[in-house]
Each structure stands twice: as C-alpha cells, then as structure tokens.
Amino acid sequence: MQRLVDGVHYFRKVGFARHQELFARLGSGQNPEACFITCCDSRVDPNLITNSVPGQLFIVRNVGNIVPCHGTSNNGELAAVEFAVSELGVEDVIVCGHTGCGAMKALMSGVASPTIQKWLIHAEATREIIRERYGHLEGEAMLTAASEENVLVQMEHLRTLPVIASRLAQGRVHLHGWMFKISTGEVFAYDSGSNEFLPLRESGPGNNGRAVAVTAEAKAKVTVKTSTRKRIVR
Numbered sequence: 001m002q003r004l005v006d007g008v009h010y011f012r013k014v015g016f017a018r019h020q021e022l023f024a025r026l027g028s029g030q031n032p033e034a035c036f037i038t039c040c041d042s043r044v045d046p047n048l049i050t051n052s053v054p055g056q057l058f059i060v061r062n063v064g065n066i067v068p069c070h071g072t073s074n075n076g077e078l079a080a081v082e083f084a085v086s087e088l089g090v091e092d093v094i095v096c097g098h099t100g101c102g103a104m105k106a107l108m109s110g111v112a113s114p115t116i117q118k119w120l121i122h123a124e125a126t127r128e129i130i131r132e133r134y135g136h137l138e139g140e141a142m143l144t145a146a147s148e149e150n151v152l153v154q155m156e157h158l159r160t161l162p163v164i165a166s167r168l169a170q171g172r173v174h175l176h177g178w179m180f181k182i183s184t185g186e187v188f189a190y191d192s193g194s195n196e197f198l199p200l201r202e203s204g205p206g207n208n209g210r211a212v213a214v215t216a217e218a219k220a221k222v223t224v225k226t227s228t229r230k231r232i233v234r
Contacts, residue, residue, distance in 0.1 A: 032058040034092040035084040039065045058084040064103030068122045070160035096178040097147040104146040126150040151177040
C-alpha cells in the first residue's frame with residue numbers, strides 16, 4: 001500500500017507537472033474518442049495497450065467484460081455506454097477480452113463464489129457456444145475460445161440498447177471486438193468477413209485500424225478460430 005501512496009506523491013510532483021496543460025483542459029470537460037469495455041483484471045491496462053492519455057478513453061470495467069442486456073435491473077454497464085454515446089458523442093465502442101481470463105475459467109468450470117456465479121449468468125450464451133462448438137478444445141485453448149466468443153456475445157448484448165441499435169442503423173456508431181494477448185502484448189480484432197480475430201494492423205489510408213490478414217504467419221498467431229456460425233456483429 002505504501003508504494004501506491006508514494007506513487008500518488010510522485011504523480012503530483014512529476015507526472016502531473018509533465019501533463020499540466022492536458023489536465024487543465026480536462027478540468028473543463030471530457031471528449032473521449034472511444035468507449036472501452038474490458039475486464040477488471042489487473043494485467044489489462046486500456047491506456048497502456050492503446051498508448052492513450054487521460055481523456056481519450058471512456059473506460060467501463062467489470063469481471064469478464066460483460067454487458068448485461070437492456071432491461072436488466074441495475075445495469076451500470078449500459079448506463080455508462082449510453083452516457084458515452086448520447087452525452088459525450090462517442091462513436092466507437094470497443095469490447096476487449098483477454099487471454100487467461102479468470103471469469104471465463106469460472107464460467108466454464110462452474111466453480112465461483114455466489115456473487116460471481118450470479119454475475120456470470122450474463123455470459124451463459126458464451127458457455128453454451130463453447131459446449132456446442134468447441135468440445136475438441138481443453139485447457140488454455142478452450143479458455144481463449146471462451147474469451148473470444150464472450151467478446152462477440154457481449155457485442156450482441158450492446159445492440160439491445162436502443163441508442164446503440166438506432167445509431168448502428170444510421171452508421172453513427174461502430175462496434176469493435178478486441179482480444180488482448182497478455183504474454184505477447186498483441187491485440188487481435190474481430191473481422192466479420194473471415195469470422196476470425198485477426199492481428200490489428202497499423203492505421204493507414206482507408207484502414208481506420210481495421211483487422212486484416214497481414215501475412216500467413218501473422219494470421220497463424222491467432223490462437224483460436226471462432227465458430228463458423230454467421231454473426232450479426234459488424
């Protein structure tokens with residue numbers, strides 16, 4: 001704990017001083033570029049992964065990067081997304097899963113504390129997809145498949161929010177599914193054309209950060225191919 005306290009003082013003396021102009025602007029409001037929904041796992045740092053600074057990401061975190069469907073009581077996740085889109089004008093919403101996810105391990109094993117078990121009800125579709133389509137996998141490969149499928153399931157849940165459904169139809173909002181591979185620092189993005197998570201290519205003309213199959217070698221790095229069923233995720 002003392003290390004954290006020391007870190008606060010270091011930030012005030014050094015970090016804040018380096019970004020004083022930035023924080024002065026942020027003091028009058030925020031204008032984030034994207035809403036970033038991810039797991040509360042301590043190994044996942046949205047700002048570090050995206051090389052972004054305070055104010056660029058509107059971050060929503062919980063166990064398993066889960067988004068309960070619209071109509072669920074006490075739905076803080078969708079409330080946050082609605083605020084980001086309706087009030088802050090965010091046009092890009094990212095759901096980012098990760099390898100080695102404890103939530104997915106609990107989901108698939110059925111072993112978790114009572115509170116976690118209730119929460120994971122919102123990922124029940126993920127469990128059924130894995131049981132029906134990935135019976136040949138086990139261990140880490142199965143967990144990675146679960147994490148990938150869960151990203152897509154939660155993106156479908158996002159579509160149940162009226163403001164998301166409406167703006168998707170108008171092309172005013174874009175949903176993105178990402179997977180962060182902790183051991184290598186790589187990020188893969190879901191590509192609906194190939195129905196796979198592909199390496200996230202660097203931005204370029206007409207690319208806008210879209211996932212593409214750069215090379216056969218890069219494509220081979222994707223740990224698990226997603227199921228063959230067609231999805232509504234765009």
